[in-house]
Amino acid sequence: MVEKQIPLVCPTRGERLLGLIITYDIKPGTRKLLIEEIIKALYEIEYTDIKASIYNKREDKAILFLYLTLVKPNIEPEDVIRELKRRVKGINVTYILPQTPLALIDTIGYPLKSGDIRIFAFDEKAINSAFTEMYRRMGATALVILFYIGLYIGKSIVKSYYNTLFGGRVEDVETAFTAFLYLLQALGWGRMEVLKFSDREVVVRARDVIGLLARTSGETQTPGSIDPLTRGLIAGILSEITGRDWRGKEIDFSIRDGETEVVFKYTLV
Known part of the structure; x- marks a missing residue:
């Protein structure tokens, strides 16, 4: 068995966290290719480090939730988005920042679902x-x-x-x-x-x-x-x-x- 992580809350642990929500239209043969392009681009952008990711699909839209660490002090979220969109065409990107000094809470991935059934997470x-x-x-x-x-x-x-x-x-x-x-x-x-x-x-x-x-x-x-x-x-x-x-x-x-x-x-x- 493998532990399944659902990063609803990401501790900052003193790092600069950034949550990215990336959406794009699904076309035949493009879904896997675009995911690979996005991940590859983020690794090539040297001032980010991927902490966690969740992939979802809704009708003809793909949705990718990514949690990143900004590893350079002068980099802003807009810089990451601009560079990512330059490298990967046809994607829409929004972001969220930590709501407290200690945690980034996912307020974008809502409601929480398992398939078509809405669920509730309680620790x-x-x-x-x-x-x-x-x-x-x-x-x-x-x-x-x-x-x-x-x-x-x-x-x-x-x-x-x-x-x-x-x-x-x-x-x-x-x-x-x-x-x-x-x-x-x-x-x-x-x-x-x-x-x-x-x-x-x-x-x-x-x-x-x-x-x-x-x-x-x-x-x-x-x-x-x-x-x-x-x-x-x-x-x-x-x-x-x-x-x-x-x-x-x-x-x-x-x-x-x-x-x-x-x-x-x-x-x-």
Whole structure:
């Protein structure tokens, strides 16, 4: 597996950062050529250094997001754009600068999407802080709330992505369920594996769930109330796919090589 970076916020680390947004019309046989030309030109312009890039396509337009470091003190963004447009014809270029002394925040790449579906990025520190505060203030009630949040999110994920994954075809339930567990990994939630799938019992192992290591470190954990959100999430997916209600519980928990591992068992209600 390869870590996927989405540079929504780029720390400046004392450097002069510049965000470039480059758009151009897509014509047959030109897309790859123009990307290569742009990257080559930026490397040839000696006063810039590429930090990160994201490529996107919308209808007949190509969109390239680039984060650069200006390595010479007297160079301005307009100088970079002028030189780039001189070297590469047919492109439109705009730019953004850091909004604070410490970071450049991407305010151009909006909305955030996965394919045609709009998504929202939420970091694990914020998730952990919210969960910790819920536990502190609400006790066991927080566990119930998190389970039901997960349950209905799981159901909604199936409704949102089913046609994307399978078109108009009704897929075999085990195949569909496994595909949606892969989707949870693609969405960044954790790595899921089906250990058992039958008409009345399903067992799933969830590894490296986002934020769970920080929430469970330093304490002895007993399966039962470790991760109600993921338990609900999987239950929601399972229920929506099968059209039946399932009851889930945690049956095992461990931390191995710096990763959490929770095993959930679901039985038909």
